[in-house]
Amino acid sequence: NAGVTQTPKFQVLKTGQSMTLQCAQDMNHNSMYWYRQDPGMGLRLIYYSASEGTTDKGEVPNGYNVSRLNKREFSLRLESAAPSQTSVYFCASSEARQNYEQYFGPGTRLTVT
Amino acid sequence: QQQVKQSPQSLIVQKGGISIINCAYENTAFDYFPWYQQFPGKGPALLIAIRPDVSEKKEGRFTISFNKSAKQFSLHIMDSQPGDSATYFCAAEAWGQNFVFGPGTRLSVLP
Numbered sequence: 001n002a003g004v005t006q007t008p009k010f011q012v013l014k015t016g017q018s019m020t021l022q023c024a025q026d027m028n029h030n031s032m033y034w035y036r037q038d039p040g041m042g043l044r045l046i047y048y049s050a051s052e053g054t055t056d057k058g059e060v061p062n063g064y065n066v067s068r069l070n071k072r073e074f075s076l077r078l079e080s081a082a083p084s085q086t087s088v089y090f091c092a093s094s095e096a097r098q099n100y101e102q103y104f105g106p107g108t109r110l111t112v113t
Numbered sequence: 114q115q116q117v118k119q120s121p122q123s124l125i126v127q128k129g130g131i132s133i134i135n136c137a138y139e140n141t142a143f144d145y146f147p148w149y150q151q152f153p154g155k156g157p158a159l160l161i162a163i164r165p166d167v168s169e170k171k172e173g174r175f176t177i178s179f180n181k182s183a184k185q186f187s188l189h190i191m192d193s194q195p196g197d198s199a200t201y202f203c204a205a206e207a208w209g210q211n212f213v214f215g216p217g218t219r220l221s222v223l224p
Contacts, residue, residue, distance in 0.1 A: 004156070033211075040122075042202055042214035043157070058211060090156050098208055099145045104156030 004105035013081040021076040023091030031097045032074035036087040050097045081112045119215030132190040134218045136203035143205040151200045193222045
């Protein structure tokens with residue numbers, strides 16, 4: 001039981017490049033989330049998927065797209081990376097969207113130069 | 114827009130002391146208040162959570178105190194240990210809305 005896994009752990013991109021961050025969970029959770037963490041800002045929600053087949057914007061969705069590939073997998077895509085997207089990205093999952101513990105992955109540290 | 118304020122930004126405590134982290138909110142619709150603990154290089158993990166129908170919840174050395182009228186809640190770590198050194202985030206959630214996290218408190222417990 002690995003919980004929530006994320007790949008890659010580290011990535012360096014040049015401005016304008018694209019990439020996809022992968023996330024998978026093995027807890028049979030319905031809801032999945034993508035957050036970014038910046039110093040002094042806490043965790044800010046980028047996108048979430050309340051259940052398989054649905055995705056919705058969070059607080060900071062601009063510059064990102066997501067795909068809920070199946071119940072296990074939820075990917076985050078940066079189409080044209082910008083230095084402002086330098087951050088640590090966390091994927092999380094929960095049994096359902098409301099009032100349930102969110103389980104976080106280990107994070108992806110992304111640097112855009 | 115930061116809906117949950119958290120203080121202090123950083124905290125240094127001697128081993129055996131009490132660590133106190135405070136959070137305040139404005140949205141009276143919030144009905145779930147978790148605290149997450151994050152070690153360097155790791156993702157956050159749930160530490161303890163409270164709902165507004167109780168004023169205090171204790172789990173081992175960790176206690177949440179909740180003051181609904183003041184719209185404040187706090188985390189108390191008794192007998193703080195060096196292994197408690199981490200960043201702590203308070204959060205709040207209202208039905209139909211997403212978690213809102215505080216900016217975090219970096220706790221260092223000196224041996």
